[in-house]
Amino acid sequence: MSVFHINLKPIVAAAALTVWFSAPVAAQSEGMDDLFARLKSAEPADAALIEREIEMEWRKSGSPAMDLLLKRGREAMEAEDFAAAIDHFTALSDHAPGFAEGWHGRAQAYVRTERMGPAVADLKRVLSINPRQFHAIYGLGTLFEQIDRPDQAYDAYRLVLDLYPHHEDAQERLNRLEKDVNGVEL
Template sequence: MGILTQYLKPTVAAALSAIAFLQPSVALSADLDALMLQLRDADPRDAARLADEIQLEWSKSGSATADYLLKRGRDAMERGDTTAALEHLTALVDHAPDFAEGWVTRAGVYFHAGLLGPAVHDLEQALALNPQHFEAIIGLATLFEMIDRPDEAYEAYLQVKAIHPAHPDVTEALQRLAPLVKGQTL
């Protein structure tokens, strides 16, 4: 666990810096930019629909091979075949290293396999490519909570809140972590 916490510190700085300072247009098309702006102001019902649209767009690589590998990796995950999922998703990130969704999806497999260091690495890669990938940021926040780093988790959830204010998991997480980060009021 000590090695992981040492590894996370530079990752947090890099990821949160990328989120805070990179322009949204770096990694997103004009259509995605418009969807992201709509997401910030949407009510919860519309936000869920917009988030689904955004995630669908993020899943389009522009390469039939990459899309196929992503589908095969996700299918293997659904079957619980971690080995096959990692093989397909590793082939995907090798084939399309600029496709953030490949990194995020492989990070999820690593996370479920208990391989936290590789999961953090993949989330860092994804956020370098797409600093507004709210699911990648939530992944980092979840890892921070697991290793008892509530301040970093809280900060990551705040970053998601700025991007996707109606995300139901984020609101609950901020409420859960607030007493740990800000202290209890008497």
């Protein structure tokens, strides 16, 4: 007779929760796929509306407490209290490490406090969680420009435009970098 007794209830409960919550995640992913398809083919006026729909989806953490931390971090950013913003976004990232918007918010706060190393690390984290987060890709492009890496900035802006063809700021920066990166046609 074995001395060990395995309690299967937690294992069965965990399996049931995995199945229960995987369907909404798959549905959300399909919804995002549809939004990105619409964004890619949209007219400029419609693209801005679709962008806002995508941003609203990105802001859904699934937890009222995490939503509150996100809200407080954004409010601190608006008030230009970047230390408080970093604190709120750090708490959010600590408690919900798979929620890309916490990392993105903190990256923005780091940029505003001229802490570029941590900003780049957080932007990379955002993109490991959400590779289509075009605001994070754009942010990397601007950081690459600041550190005189025009080729990498150009590539980042191209990625933004692949996802969001009517992103005016990315198009403007891409046009400005075109000559430096690709030279002048003779």
